[in-house]
Amino acid sequence: MNKNNKIVDIVCVALVGAIFGGTALWNIVQPNRPTISESEKRMLATMPEFSLSSLADGSYFAGISSFISDTFIGREQLVGLSKKLDTLTGVDYSVDGEENFVLLNPVSEKREEEDTDAISAAFEALLNGGAQQNEPEKGPENPAPGTPETDPIVLPEVPEDEPEENAPETPEEPEDRPEEPDEHAEPEDKSDEGKSEEPEEPEGSEGSEEPETPDTLENRDEEKGDKEKEPASEADPEKEPESEETEAPEPEGPAVTALQLSRDKMTLTVGSGSVLYATVNAEVGGEDVTVRWTNSNKEAVAISLNPNGGIDVKGLAPGTAILACAYGKDFRETCEVTVTEIEIEVPDYDENMTADFLPDGLFIYGDAVYTQASYSETNSRYYAQTAAYYQKLFGCRVNVIVAPVSSMVIQNPNVTSKIADQGEILDKMAALYDPAVNFVNAYSKLWEHKKDYLFFRTDHHWTQRGAYYAYAAWAESVDLEPTPLEDFEFAIHQEDYQGSMYNWTLNEKVKEFHDSVEVFYPTKKNTMTVTDKNGKTWQFNSCINSNSGYLCFISGDHPYTVINVPENPQDKNALVMKDSFGNAFVPFLCEHYGNIIVVDARHTTMNVYNQLKDYGITDIFFVNNIQAANTYGWAKRYMERVGQYLP
Amino acid sequence: MVFSHLFFLYVFLALLFLAYFAIRNNAWRRGVLVAFSLLFYAWGEPVCVFLMIGLVAADYLFGRLISATRVESRRKLWLVCAIVSNLGVLGFYKYLGFFIETLNTIFNVSIPTVSVTMPIGISFFTFQTMSYVIDVYREDAKVQKSYIRLLLYVSFFPQLIAGPIVRYKDIEAQLESRTVSAADFNEGLFRFSRGLAKKVLIADNCAKVIDSLYGLQEATLLGRWAGAVFFTLQLYFDFSGYSDMAIGLGRMFGFRFLENFNYPLISTSATDFWRRWHMSLGTFFRDYVYIPLGGNRHDQQRNILVVWFLTGLWHGASWNFILWGLYYAVLLMIEKATLLDWFKRIPRIPSKILGHIYTVFITVFGFAIFYFDKNLFRSLGYLFGIGISGLTDLFTSSILADNLFLLAAAIFFAIPVFPYLWKRWGEKIPYTAQRILKTAVVILFVGASTVRLVGNSYSPFLYFRF
Structure with missing residues (x-):
């Protein structure tokens, strides 16, 4: 045994x-x-x-x-x-006996205490005192001198329908003359002028002005986007005797007395564009004057005539080009265009880098995973003050788009009574903003369409459809007609998309839900140049590409992205500071802007003011989700991007 | 190192078994056990391992000194030295900060607080070393002339970190030589696997539920009580699981340790509870504090208060632990005075039922005191409905629904169902069948625990950059 x-x-x-x-x-x-x-x-x-x-x-x-x-x-x-x-x-717990409700990850993240007194004091000083820069960085490099010029007779590729330029007259603005000399000066000297506020700017930045002056060429210095004289929009067909001091050769000859370019130096980044205008001063009796444009470096720069009598300039590759404008034999002005790669400084890997979304209080309800938001008045105020600072610094219009998160669409009071009301949060936030900043509250538009597919079920982002309503709300806030949703080319990229929620919750139930990625292509052709974290540049022939899931929108988060829309005025430029929610929003800006520069403040330490102050930004956008707009971290990050290091 | 780690299970133990069972010589076997035990401790405490080695050396010396003389005053002297050094080490590493804080609060001074990291398991091994010296002094045990054997007794890894508190005299003979039959090994393995499952499959999951419940913005009555229940279950399964693993591992090397837990959650009174919960601590205090003070012969009330004050204090350096200890002191005194007699007077079945209900309530409430070292009174207030937002809410109900089966399983395994079944039927089936059943359980429990442990190591980079 x-x-x-x-x-x-x-x-x-x-x-x-x-x-x-x-x-x-x-x-x-x-x-x-x-x-x-x-x-x-x-x-x-x-x-x-x-x-x-x-x-x-x-x-x-x-x-x-x-x-x-x-x-x-x-x-x-x-x-x-x-x-x-x-x-x-x-x-699973069921609400009303029907819909399952499961709370996921309910424990809050331990957030670090911030020194709110010091931060508030810093903001006060910046907004009420002068705007100074902590760290003046070197600006765009000056082009090397002595670039050879080519034969001025060579014509650029010119669209057949518009063979000639017309430069019949100059605008009559003797009263504005005192201001002009400043504008004709070196663009780089304008650094102090960038700080003054111009109430008229909002009009100046809009493209709507240009259709009013089809025949006249304005000597507007668009790159600053700030110092705007009264729009000399009178389309005066008569030629008027106007003489002005110029840097050109002394007025001579029967008709043309002087030739001036809107700028003589320009810096572009790869993939972005701008405009250049020539102003011809003629005596009475001159006929339509035509000028010729030439480009010395076709690999670096591309030029094309634009409908308003100037040329659109686009940066293709790093290099320098001399753009020459000639009239007859006597008058010739040049503009030196330097195309640079933007200086991306990528920060070291930061373990404490916050996501653009904190997985706090996620829950499953019915057939989707939902996210919540909470309100912090102090942090929202910091964010609002950041927007006000940017407005003060750049001097152009600043638009703040705060994206709500998915739980806003729930109607069941058993659930909504337990979570914060994002409509209320957005109203409270709106009250904190300086009137000079355009705070766009998209809540009601989204609520109207709450039964639509506005938010992903397995991802924390909104869909592009959700972003559309925010775009529509923004457009209305600036008196623009939003392109109707039906006008966009629609496609479904992926039928079976699983987003971030599984990885954040590690909960198998999440795998039961499915998303499809709906995409709305911009109505206008656009190209996109992305500078990644290694400084490498990528070219795309659309701002929506074939990356999987949410990454198809502007190819995801990158330090610096430029979208160029040739059909839009090249001097209407938007700077977008955003978190990943901005990615679905940005394509809609292709409807209105010639150049859209997108900076993700987490992935670069570049100073956007120093590098873009001469660019001619006409609108700044802050696009963040409602949680990010309620954290100090994002405000702090945005301030760092303009050289202000807050405690 | 901790038992519920993959490294321990799949590297350390494997190498140890290979080394131990390949050797036949007892002295070498002791050496292997000591070496591995020291490595086990050093894994978590690379510096304080020397503290433990030193403390054992000191107690070894004191033991030799005590037994070397017949002069009573000398013997007492060495005993006092030993107790002072052991308690001194414990006091310094565990209680210094607490002591200073208390002084600061009482006398309104500002002595700068020192922060010392407490070496893991110090509460256990200092008690073991003290028990050795006291037993030598009392001549309940023979002095150990071999330092290595004494070191083995103290540092043996199964009981080093989380008990049970093994008394020297209980294993004195086993230090010399042990036999391990295949049956012993199997039984030890069976015990170990049950402890592992208790810890990994139940206790750790209960811990997550508590975090969820107590992390909610608003407190609900149901949520708070459920948290206290889950904490009681977590503590029981964690602690008794560790004891099971310790006893099981000991058995696999030929050691027989005494039981530490005996299904305490089915107790019918606080008195009964303390005869089932952490029994090695209870007997330690009984033998070395309660009885020397007079026991129940004279000054019983005072003795009880002293012992329970120390019991509470032993569990942690914070006032809520002391409060918990005194809470039990009061309950025990009341029980001794009236309650137990009253229970005896009413018929058996209602008495048992009432006893169970009463004990579950006081135990859960007691562990709520145990849990909250901060915000104690506000948290206890929640249990009485002060400051809560309602009976339950969406979030609380959702968390509880999501853990319903876990709760049921935990309660089920806290009741000695399987021991009862085993006694009735298990022991009657042929040995082969018994062994196969037990082996199947081993494979199931260790396998499931491994799956869980691997799952726990899953830590995705949560903050995707998109």
Whole structure:
């Protein structure tokens, strides 16, 4: 009997030993250990370096433990099995007996205390005092002197329908003359003028002005976007005797007395564009004057006639080009165009880098995962003050678009009574904004369409359809006609998209929901140039590409992106500071702007003011989700991008 | 190192078993056990391992000194030195900060607080070393002339970090030599796997639920009580799980440790509870504090208060722990005075039921005191309905629904259903069947725990940059 028992015992020991001992031995000797986890998007632990200090503080041993557990045999499958085991702990709670409700990740993140007194004081000083820069950075490089000019007779590629330029007269604005000399001066000297506010700017930045002056060429310095004289919009067909001091050769000849270009230096980044105008002063009796444009470096710069009598200039590749404008033999002016790669400084990997969304209080309700928002008056005020500062600094219009998050569309009072009302939050936020800033509240437009597919079910983002309503709300706020949704070319990129929610909650239930990625292509042709975190430039022939999921919108988050829409006036430029919610919004700006510059403040430390102050930004957009607009982190980041380092 | 880690299970144990069972010589076996135990401790405390080695050396010396003389005053002297050094080490590492804070509050002074990191398991091994010296002094145990054997007794990894508090005299003989039959090994494995499952599958999950419930913005009555219940369950499964693993591991090397838990959650009174919960601590205080003070012979009330004050204090360096200890002191005194007699006078079944209900309530409430070292009174207030937003709300109900099965399973396994079934039927089936059943359980529990542990290591880079 006992002997049999003993045999049974030994067999059982051997069995267990084989299974677990075998696993153990394999884990110890395993030759090819994996190094990356695809599903976790991180590097797996490796055998730590030995050192006496790492031994003494315990990190060497902890490293070995991590190493073994990260490279455990069959880890991927076991993790999947473990997640399935998780679902066995209970059942879903149902609201009204119908819709399932499951709270996910309800524990708040520990957020660091901020020194609100110091921060508020800093903002006060900046907004009420002068706007100074903490760290003047070197601006765009000056082009090398002595660039050879080519034969001025060579014509650029010119659209057949508009062979000639007309420059019949100059505007009559003797009273504005005192201001003009400043504008004809070097663009770079304008740095102090950029800081004064111009109430008329909003009109000046709009493209609507240009249709009013089809025949006249304005000597407007568009790049500043600030110093705008009264729009000399009188389309005066008569030629008027106007003489003005110019830097051109002394007025001579019967008809043309002087030729001036709107600028003589221009800096563009790859993929962005601008405009150049020539003003011809003629005496009475001159006929239509035509000028000729030439481009010395067709690889760096492309020019084309624009409908308003100037040329659209686009930067293609780094380099310098001399654009020459000639009239007859006597008059010739040049503009030096430098095309640079934007200086991207990528910050070191920051472990504390906040997401653009905190997985706080996520819940499943019905057939989707929802996200909540909360309100902080202090932080919202900081964000509002940041927008006001940008407005003061750049001097152009600043638009703030705050994207609500998905729980706004829930109607069931059992649920809505437990979560914050985003409509109320947005109203409170709006009250904090300086009247000079255009705060766009998209809540009511989104609420009107709450039954539409406005937010993803498995991702924290809004869909492009949701972003459309924010665009429509913005357009109405600036008296623009939003392009109707039906006018966009519609496509479904992906039928079975799973977004961020699974990775954030690790909850198997989330996998039951599905998303499709609906896409609305801009009505106008556009090209996009993306500078990635390595400084490499990528060209796309649309701002919506074939990347998977939400990444198709402007190709995801990158330090610096330029979208160029040739059909729109090249001097209407938007600067967009955004988090990832902005990605779905930006394509709609292609309806109105010639150049859209998108900067993701998390991925670059470039100073947008220093690098873009001469660009001619006519509108600045802040597009963040409602949580981000309620955190100090984003306000702080945006301020850093204009050289202000707050506590 | 911790038992519920993949490294421990699949590297450390494997290598240890290979080394131990490949050797036949007892002395070498002791050496292997000591070496691995020291490595086990050093894994988490690379510096304080030397503190433990030193403390054992000191107690070894004191033991030798005590036994070397017959002069009573000398013996007492060495005993006092030993107790002072052990308690001194414990006091310094665990209680210094607390002590200074208390002084500051009472006397309104500002002594700068020192912050010392407490070496893990210090509460356990200092008590073990003290028990050795006291037993030698009382001549309940023979002095240990081999430092290595004493070191093995103290540092043996199964009980080093989380108990049970093993008394020297209980395993004195086992230090010398042990036999491990295949049956012993299987039984030890069976015990170990149950402890592992308790910890990984139940206790850790309960911990997550508590975090969820207590993390909600608004407190609800149901939410707060449920949190206290889950905490009680977590503490029980965690602690008893560790004891099971310790006893099981010990058995696999031929050691027989005493039980530490005996299904405390089915107790019928506080008195009964303390005979089932953390029994090694209870007997330690009984043998080394309560009885020397006079026990129930004279000054019983005072003795009870002292012992329970110390019990509470032992659990943590914070006033809520002391309060918890004194809470039990009062309950025990009331029970001794009237309640237990009253229970005896009413018929058996209602008495048992009432006893269970009463005990569950005081236990859960007691562990609520145990849990909150901050905001204690506000948190206790919630249990009485002060400051709550309602009976329950959407979030609370959702969390509870999501963990309904876990709660049911935990309550089920806190009741000795399987021991009862085993006694009635299990022991009657043939040995082979018994062993196969147990082995199946081992494979199931260790396998499921491994799956869980691997799952726990899943830590995606949450903040995607898009």
